Amino acid sequence: MWFLWSCVPGLYWKDAGELTTAGFVLGVPHPTGFPTYMLFAKLASMIPVGNVAFRVTMVSVICASVAVGACVYSVTKIAERLKPPTISSISVWIGAILSVGILLQSPTFDLISTTAEVYSPLAMAITLSLAVFVAWTHDPDAPYLRWFLYFIAAFGVGTHILATPILVLLVMMVVASISTAAKRRYLGLDARFLVAGAITAPLVYLYLPLTALADPFWNWGDPTTLDRFVAHVSGASIRMAFADSMGIHSWATTQMWLEQYWLQLWEGATWLIFFGIFGLYAVWRSNQKKFAAALVFIWAIDGAFSVWVNPMGIVDRQTAVPSIVVSTILSAYGGVWLYHVICIKAPKSALIRSICLTSLAILLALPTISAPDRPTRKNDQYADLVGHAILQQTAPGGRLFVASDDMSAALAYLTAVDGARPDVAVIFSSHVYDHNAVTRWGRLYKSQIPDRTLRLSQAARASNRWMYTEEQRQILASMADVPVAHSTGVWETGQPSFDSLWRTQLTPSFPLFSGTLSGLNPNLPSADAAAAPQSPYPLADTLDTVKRWSQWLHTPPTLESAHLIAECLRQGALWEAQQNRLQSASAILAASLNIAPDYDRSLANLGAVLDRMGDVAAAITATQRAVELRPWAAGPRVNLTRMFIRTGELTQATTLASETLALAQNPSDVANVHVELGKIALLSKSYDEAKFHTQQALEINQNHAGALELVRHLDTTSHQSPGH
Structure with a gap:
């Protein structure tokens, strides 16, 4: 009911529009294609309840609800084995409450559960497979469990490639059944069928070329040929599309993405996540070694995929979902096990039990206490x-x-x-x-x-x-x-702003309204149509649109929507800065940050504008905050390095530039960093090092203005100092 109450009533940002549209027309979305999700989205779109976007969102709501229930089942099923029974009955309730509480408080799980996303069905597939696996460890002779897991595997693998660990669970069950059958001197027929099923389950991906042959409205990559099909299913084509931010680059980038990955796990559980260590130990010791191995395997696969293959999925709160599910199960059971152990040590102490329960309640409430004003998406339109x-x-x-x-x-x-x-x-x-x-x-x-x-x-x-x-x-x-x-x-x-809109209509009038816009007053006056400049674009009164945005803010926007409006303002500020109207640009950026104080792009641009205005100290503060919020972005780092160089803080500049060089993935950013390192070397009179960095920048871009300027300085230096 929570997910239903808080879900988006219509269309949402991120992949929601693409997935809803592609599902409605039975098209091909971006890699890896998600064929099973497309079929379920199409079925949901035909249910006459609300608009199409809401119907497809309901797929996420239902799948997330099932995922929570499956987590509760896994934890409570293991807790039932604890002895004595008088304590284990309480432990079962503790496990259920911890499981639900951790998942509901996870911002990532909340996002995928209340918007149209493939990761909610993925979470359902992972949790259901683990629940079936737990049931199988309790009753290994139940053949229906293996069949159930086969269908879950077929659904999961067709939903997202991250569900492939389910096939490993299926193979483990099949191997165990074969081993048991061999002792009985026959090979079970169900085992042979399951092996064949594990091989044929990925065939659901034939949906992609078959539907692409019809050339649907949404046909990402047109996977009708073998090479395009393989590139689509493997994700190679989208890795090319995001070549600047996907794949293994260096230990520095790996470390950075590991920190982001850990943060997503931490947000929902906070200190309870450390109970996962006890949970893994307790599962291993309770004759559930196969289940413990399955949990570790899923966690490792998802962690590697998140950090090394698709780190942008961490930023978008997507790829860490299986890890969140696994950590929830382990953390919840860890809390159950600790409570159980303490109660056995002090079986008659009601005070100790009360202290344990109170401590668990406080730890469970910490995520909500630390973020009490987290908005829901129920009004986000x-x-x-x-x-x-x-x-x-x-x-x-x-x-x-x-x-x-x-x-x-x-x-x-x-x-x-x-x-x-x-x-x-x-x-x-x-x-x-x-x-x-x-x-x-x-x-x-x-x-x-x-x-x-x-x-x-x-x-x-x-x-x-x-x-x-x-x-x-x-x-x-x-x-x-x-x-x-x-x-x-x-x-x-622009992204996702009205770039041409700002440049042709709004900016000539912006200085008149910058003070009002800094608070986005809903009573903004409409623009005088006669005074509005002529535009070649088919747009009506722009200030009316800004007024409409401000009225929407009566409902606290979600992070993504606040960033959208902040981005629109930022684009206007960029145009003002290009026209050298720096005071106006800084006021607009202040308005942007008034809506979204943690919007790193506005902070980075504000730092650049303040730097041009001569307020270097404030510029450094704003840019440092932008770097903290988006540590993988090279642009703000390069700007901050330049500021440190101009203020003579060469040690800080060198450290920052070296870190940026290790993180930078875009060739243009790499060239810019080499230029800044060249400047530092030149100021330090390390001419050979300056030449090296200059050459590195010119190899990337032979017309790089900063590198060519360094060449001129080095030529002048060589004439003045023949020894160099």
Whole structure:
């Protein structure tokens, strides 16, 4: 009931729009494809309750509820073996309460349970498989348990590749049944069927090429050929799309992602997570060695995947879900076991029992105590509202190009599924990334991924009218499913902001309203239409949109929605800064941080603006905070290094630059760090080292302005000091 009460009533950000749309049209979402989830999403979309987005979200709600129940079953089933029974009956209740409490307080589990996400069905598959495994260890001769686990494995593997450890559990059960049958001098028929089932379960992924052959509206990567199919299922294509942030890079990046991974486990359990050590020990000692091994195996696989394969999933609160489930089971049982041991040592002391129960209650309540104002998503309709605001301001028959994943998915859903504006064509790109350090969220660049990632809405496909720049037409001409016409102009959004909107309409009036906007007063006056500058884009009054955003803030926004609005303000500040209106830019960034105080991008930009205004101390403070919030981002680190160099703090600059060089994954960032290290070496009169870093930067970008400036300084130095 908690998940149902707190779930999103409509469309949400992140992958929700893509998964809902792809499920509704039986399409192909981003890797690894999630075929089982697509089928369940389609079934859910046909239930006449609420809108389509809510129906698909209900899949997450139901799966999360089952996952919580399965966790409770696993913990209580093991606790039933504790003796004496008088204590174990209380222990069962303790285990149930701890299991539910830890999961409900986990921000990550809460996110996947109340929005359209594949990780809630994944959590259900993992927890159900563990519950069946526990039941099997109690009754190894029950053949129906092996069949049940086979169906769970087929569902889980078809939902997400992280469910593959379930196949290992299935094999363990099959091997045990074969061993038992061999002692009886025959091989069980069920064992042979289960082996065949374990091999055929992944065949559910044939959904991807089969549905792609029909060329559905949402067809990420078009996995109709063997190489594209393998790249899709293995996740290779999306790793290419996020080449700057996926995969193993260095020990420094591994350490950084391990810290983020640990933080996600810590958030829901806090100090109770250390009870997991006792829980693992107790499970191992209670003749449940196979179950203990299964828990460790799932935890290790998910941890390795999260840290080394898809660390961005940690940032998006996704990939650590199996680990959260396992740590919940171990922590809950660890608390049960400790209570049981203490009660055995003092069987007649009601005071000691009361102290134990009170301590467990306090530890369980710590996550809520530390974050008492954590908002629910039950009123979060920002994706719907922002999407409708954009569509309302689009001219009849208009064309929207959207570079943001979140916004493109939202608009695709509204036009293709919700039917909000069937006359509007949405041209969207999903995970399009240029490997040459070009921003993902600016203008449209051709991806180096050999997949068709650019898609068109149904309205766009049915129309022959297009609006492109010459550069974009050349790019789109290479896409087989995109016709090319001779026209100019395009309506763009940034990530996920109204980039062109700010640049053409809002910013000329912004200095007049910056003071009001710093608090986002809902009583903002409407803009004078006659005074508004002319715009080539099909947009109506922009300040009315800002006023609408401020009214939405009467309901405390979730973190993602607050960041969306903060990002919109940040884009306006960037334009002001480009026009050298630094005072206005700093005021807008202050407004952005007023909405989302922990929005690292606004903090980083505020640091850069304050630095240009001459307030270096405040600039360093803001940038340091940005680095703390997003330690893997190289940009703020490079800016902070430059500030340290200008203030003469070369030791701090060297330390920070060296750390950044170990973390940087984007070639452009690596070149920038080498330039800063070259400056430090030049100031320290280490000319050979300065030349080395300069050469490293020029090898990456032979036209790097900072590196060329270093070359000129080094040439001057060499003339003045012939010995160098």
